[in-house]
Amino acid sequence: MDRVQVIQFRAALKELENVEALRNSSVLSLHLPSSSSLILVKNRVKDEQSRAANIKSVSNRSSVQEALRSAVDMLSTVNVMPPHGLLVFYGQSVLNRATGEVSHLRRTLTPPEPVQEFKYDVSKTFSTHSLHQLLVSQEGGVGYIILDGSAVALGTLSENGLKVHHHENVDIPKKHGRGGQSAPRFQRIRLEKRQLLVKKVQALVEGGPGQLKDQLVERLPQLLKGAVRCVENTSYSGRQGLREAINATRDLRQHMLLEKSNTVLSSIFEKLRIDEPDMVCFGDEVRAAMEDGAVQVVVLWDESPEVAWFAENCPEETELLVIPNRTNNTNMIVSTFGGIAALNKYPRAVPQEEEAE
Incomplete structure (x- = not known):
């Protein structure tokens, strides 16, 4: 799985983790290893649909049955199980904790690494914890x-x-x-x-x-x-x-990423301190510098709208560090650099603003 797909998968997990089912309703999660038989899985979901008729709460029963019907429909569109398995998520009415918006959520995802265990889960939140182990x-x-x-x-x-x-x-x-x-x-x-x-x-x-x-x-x-x-x-x-x-060692790898991003940010501040602004760039300047082949490493906030573009267009020789939203480094890069900064390979002329006549 390439860099674009990895970042898209991480973003999808974050979206799933930011929502929860409304009161008296539920959401459905299905984790399917590549060895799973689509026919057998659909039959099991249909069996669960029959059992759901015994749920006492009318609204919850309705949401669970709708989720199971939709899961069967989603599985019916899959002709061949992907090599790494398949992830299916459905929520008829989910609440975004950050924005307060209520929406309908329906997702099928192909993971970056093989799904290890079959999982069927109906609860208030989507089951994603074990999926972080697949995110490399x-x-x-x-x-x-x-x-x-x-x-x-x-x-x-x-x-x-x-x-x-x-x-x-x-x-x-x-x-x-x-x-x-x-x-x-x-x-x-x-x-x-x-x-x-x-x-x-x-x-x-x-x-x-x-x-x-x-x-x-x-x-x-x-x-x-x-x-x-x-x-x-x-x-x-x-x-x-x-x-x-x-x-x-997932926490260790995350710590190594933060160490590396801290080193890069320290280098950027040092270049500014010793008056070498042509060795760094920020915001929209980063795109232009990268297209010129001048960028050595880009540090990017993982909630920046630019993440997908940089993941897709960043050259192989340019390192891309996407740092999470819960660190001091993130606060620094957002407040100081607008969410994106880069260290150049060589001095690059800083764009000069035209003087008003």
Whole structure:
């Protein structure tokens, strides 16, 4: 999934989270993995529609039945299940908490990463919490290694999703041997194999269920050791362990994004302080500078109306940092720069206002 789709998916989740069902009504959420049978799902929704007839509240019964009827209609327009699954949301009358407006909401979304579990939910709010685990965008740029005595998995997380570079099953004996081997000899063989495995992996470590991850951290070259931001205990190894570590370090990736945006904003203020205004630009100037190929990095408020345009038009060589609405950095960029600022690659002439005759 490209940068535009990731930002659109994030915006869709925010829209869903900003609304709630009116009193005595409900909204419907359906999370469908790619393995789901559309026919079976439609049949289940129809069964739920029959059960909804037992709801005592007339208004709530009506809203639930309408949501289920609409879900069947929405599913009927899908001929082939998308590779990552499908998300269906319906609310007959929902209240926007921020604006107080009441509207009709009907959405089908294709997620950036595969939906892991089937979910059917009818409640006052849309079920979106688990979907944030599928949102990988610029929170990425993080390398993961998950290892224990049974498997090693190496992957990177970027705006294009999780890429597993290597997965290998390994054979380290368990603590208790069989076949009459003496305990000291068996323990020596086990330790030797553990040491060989640690030596074999020379890269960044993020997690694992056992102690091997800690031994690997100790053996890393100094350059890589300095890059270790977190060592996670996971319940699983292999690909499942990668997923677990990614979910567990979402706050870390968000913190890394804020650190990076803070560094860029500090650089922008420093350029202004030392009177180098041709190295920075703001507002409408950013578009022109980017079209000239002069922009190195753009910092953008995630509720800015410009987000979609920059996501679609930002060149590959220009970094785009979209920062959330709940940070001090956001207040700074909105109050000082109108929600958008950029650091240039090289000095660019600042547009001069024409003098009145």
